Amino acid sequence: MKKTIYILGLALIGVMFITGCEYEFIARPLVIIDPVDPDDPVDPSLISFAGEIIPIFTTGNRCTSCHGTGGQAPVLTATLAYSQIISQGLVNTADPSSSKLYTYPKIGAGTHVWKTYSTDQAAEILQWITEGAKNN
Numbered sequence: 728m729k730k731t732i733y734i735l736g737l738a739l740i741g742v743m744f745i746t747g748c749e750y751e752f753i754a755r756p757l758v759i760i761d762p763v764d765p766d767d768p769v770d771p772s773l774i775s776f777a778g779e780i781i782p783i784f785t786t787g788n789r790c791t792s793c794h795g796t797g798g799q800a801p802v803l804t805a806t807l808a809y810s811q812i813i814s815q816g817l818v819n820t821a822d823p824s825s826s827k828l829y830t831y832p833k834i835g836a837g838t839h840v841w842k843t844y845s846t847d848q849a850a851e852i853l854q855w856i857t858e859g860a861k862n863n
C-alpha cells in the first residue's frame with residue numbers, strides 16, 4: 728500500500744513536471760538582407776527609387792531633357808535625382824499628395840505644361856513618397 732502511494736506520488740510529480748513545460752513558438756519576421764548594404768534590411772514590397780522612380784525621369788529623356796546635368800532644377804539624372812529632390816524639398820512625407828514632385832507634373836495640374844506623368848507614373852510617385860521617399 729505504501730509503495731502504491733509512493734509510485735502514484737512519483738507519477739503525479741512526473742505529470743506536473745511534463746505539463747509544466749511551456750513551449751513558446753516565436754514567429755520571427757522574415758528579414759531580407761540587402762546584398763549591397765547588409766546592415767540595411769530592405770523590404771522588397773516597397774517601390775524602389777532606383778528601379779522604378781528613376782526610369783520615369785530618364786527613360787526617353789522624359790524629364791532629363793530639361794532637368795539634366797547643368798539644366799533646369801531639379802536635376803533628375805540617376806546620380807543626382809535623390810539628393811536634388813530631398814534638398815529642394817520636393818517631397819513631403821507627412822502629406823505625400825501635397826509633394827511638389829507629385830503635384831507639379833501631374834496630368835491636369837496645369838503647372839507643368841512641358842511633360843506630365845502618366846496616370847500610372849503619378850500613382851507610383853505618390854506611393855514612393857507615402858512609403859517614406861527612401862533612397863532604395
Ligand code: HEC
Pocket residue numbers: 783784789790791792793794799800801815817827828831832838839841842843844
Ligand atoms: C521642356 C522642359 C521640361 C521638361 C521636359 C520637364 N520639366 Fe520640370 N520644369 C521645367 C522648368 C522650366 C521648370 C521651372 C519653371 C517652373 O517652376 O514652372 C520646371 C520645374 C519643375 C519642378 C518644380 C521645381 C521647383 O522647385 O519648383 C518639378 C518638381 C519638375 N519640374 C519635375 C519634372 C518632372 C518629374 C518631369 C518629367 C515628367 C519634368 N519636370 C519635365 C522644365 C521641364
